[in-house]
Amino acid sequence: MEFHSKGLPATFWTVSMAWRDSRGQRKILLLFMLCVAAGIGALVAVASLRDNLDGVIELQSRSLLGADLELATRQPFTPELLNFAQQLGGEQATEVRLRSMAFFPQNGESRFVQVRAVEGGFPFYGESETEPAGLLPMRDIQTRSGLPPAIVENSLLQQLALETGETIRLGTLEFEIAGSLLRVAGESELGGFFAPRIYIRAKDLAGTGLLTTGSIARHRMYFQFTAGLGERERSLLNAAREDLFIESGVEFTTVESRSRNLRRVMNNIFDFLNLIGFVALVLGGIGVGGAVQVYIKEKLNTMALLRCLGTSATTTFRIYLWQIVAIGFLGSTIGSAIGVSVQFLLPVFFG
Amino acid sequence: MTTQQQPAPILSVHDLRKDYDGGGHHLQILRSVSFDLMPGETLSIVGPSGSGKTTLLGLCAGLDEPSSGTVTLAGHDMGTLSETERGSVRARHVGFVFQSFQLIGSLTALENVMIPLELLGQNKGAREKAVELLRRVGLEDRIHHYPLQLSGGEQQRVALARACVHQPAILFADEPTGNLDSATSAPIVELMFGLNREMGTTLVLVTHDANLARSTQKCLKMQDGSVIESH
Structure with a gap:
């Protein structure tokens, strides 16, 4: 059919x-x-x-950490730890991070802020943005008033209608606002959302009186090695993690572990x-x-x-x-x- | 000596029965219906509602399967064919006109009429044939209208054009004027019988209209699933 x-x-x-x-x-x-x-x-x-x-x-794993290695502890660096750092070698930088109130004499306002006292060339990798440009890594800046310099989170300056050249007080020490912080390498824009970031030089921290016995602060040490984290550095780290790091309460972060986390x-x-x-x-x-x-x-x-x-x-x-x-x-x-x-x-x- | 060969019936129904089982009841819808219809003949099936007229029409067209008995349509024993094969027989030999028109609402009048030709693969000249037939039923200026834009009488004329466009051997019409008033019905009836005369299409009508039934050559009167009178 x-x-x-x-x-x-x-x-x-x-x-x-x-x-x-x-x-x-x-x-x-x-x-x-x-x-x-x-x-x-x-x-x-x-x-x-x-x-x-x-x-x-x-691609940007190094920029995310800003260094090849980071050692962090809640206590000031012990002599043993400083010895260990010397053994590791490479380019080094330190940072003490703590939270405090900042006072702005111009308008009588105060704000909860995150103080970062830095020394050295950190961040070694990645670009930070400041206004004027090039203020990070923190270096000696000549201020008009002769006060020590502070780089203040841009959002905080806008919120309080402050400008470069005005004064800010941290603890007992006054600083001149040397510039505004727009972006920190390896950190998100929201990094200063709850506590705006303020960068000062490590040598000025003592003068603020904020870091005394019992102060809650995070001490960090950053390393940059010419050929990245090599075998020698890894073996030293492996040896230290068993005793020194435990005794000193040190946590270490490498580019790999940061990426992994x-x-x-x-x-x-x-x-x-x-x-x-x-x-x-x-x-x-x-x-x-x-x-x-x-x-x-x-x-x-x-x-x-x-x-x-x-x-x-x-x-x-x-x-x-x-x-x-x-x-x-x-x-x-x-x-x-x-x-x-x-x-x-x-x-x-x-x- | 030569013998004149008798033409075969276009539709032959023998001892056709249809039962339904449901709700604990056994229903006999059709009881032993038999008749033959020769090519070009006209037949009306009459009877009260529920007498089995539409069931008989559906079985004759291969839309349903009988409980027993045979239906031979255009030389094909419908009982031995698969559903797809029965569909193919319908596509080639059968035209349908329904009481409620049953046009495809998403297609224009022209597209509705073209469907049987498209199904047969007769796409060449299909449009011209469909337009001509629509012109014959007086709808040449409505060919691009959708069913909803047409009156009941116009829709039934489109349905009739669709049923006849592929020149089927047999045309089944289930109460074709049931939804139309007498003024609208007359041209539809005239068209059906005109096509019967001109194309030699066999016509099978289910109707309640006694006048329409009298117009056909044969008539089956049904009651309770049985043919109680035929002439």
Whole structure:
């Protein structure tokens, strides 16, 4: 028996029929498509962001730490630790970080701030931004008033309407604002959100009286080695971590461990975001599935009619399969495009 | 000596039965219905609601499967064919007109009429054929209108054009004027019988309209699933 199968290729006809049949329903189909696009877009955005940040961490791992090695302790450096630092060699810098209130005599305001007393060329890697430029790494700056210099977080200056050349008091010592701090290498813009950062020279810290017995401060020592962290330095670190570091309460951070820790934190965040995205996609999928089911139910009459006119069950099924596949394909493509575009748009929005 | 070969019936129904089991009840919808219809003949099926007219029409067209008995349509024993094969027989040999028009709402009048030709792969000249038929049913200026933009009578004329565009051997019409007033019904009936005369299309009508039933050559009167009178 010969059955109709010639002429218009079946696929062409089903695609054409799917297109014609979608008339009047295209707003609903567009809505389905946008749901799919939103879900896929979220997942792609998270995945792309993860890849991008992974790449950035890999490329800028040194800038993130600002040095090849960091030793940190809650106590002032012991003579043994200073000896160990001498053994390690390389370019060295120190930083004492503590939190305190800063007083601004011009307007009588005071603010909770983060004081960083630094000495040496830290950060060794990465670019910090100050106004005027080049104030970090901290160096001796001649101030107009002769007071010791302080570099103050730009947001704090704006908040209190202060300008370069005005005075700030930390503890018992007054400083002249030598410049504003715009960005610190390896730190996010939010680094000074809760406690604005103020950089002073290490030699001026004693004069403030802020660092006495019982003061909560973090002492850091930074190292830069000509050829990075080599075998000699690693073996010295491995030897010290068993006794000296434990006795002195020292934590050490290398470029690798910083990258690893960052990745771990990021992976946790992205796993969480992926889970949210996946759950949203599943729930969205169930929603879209339900909506498609309703849509198909509304089409049952047309399907029955087509069957009545002689269309096979497979061909009838394909007409609606094409519609759903097209929604899925377009939704996924648009979603992927949105997800990828977000990578370029986010920096525009967040500067 | 040569013998004149008798033409085969276009539709042959033999001992057709249709039962349904449901809700603990056994329902006999059709009880042993038999008849033959020769090419070009016209038949009306009449009877009260629930007498099995539409079920019989569906079985004749291969839309449903009988519980027992045979339906031979255009030489094909419908009982031996798969659903897809039955669909193919319908596409080639059958035209349908429904009481509620059953046009595809997302297609224009022209596209609705073209569907049977597209299904047969007769895309060459399909548009011209469909336009010509729509012109014949008086809708040449409505070819790009959607069903919702047409009146009931116009929709039924489009449905009739769709049913006839591929020149089927047999046209099944289930209460084709049931939803139309008498003024609108008359041209539809005239069109159906006109096509029967011109194309030799066999016509099977289910109707409550006694006048329409009298217009056909044959008539089956049904009650409770049985043919109680035929002429």
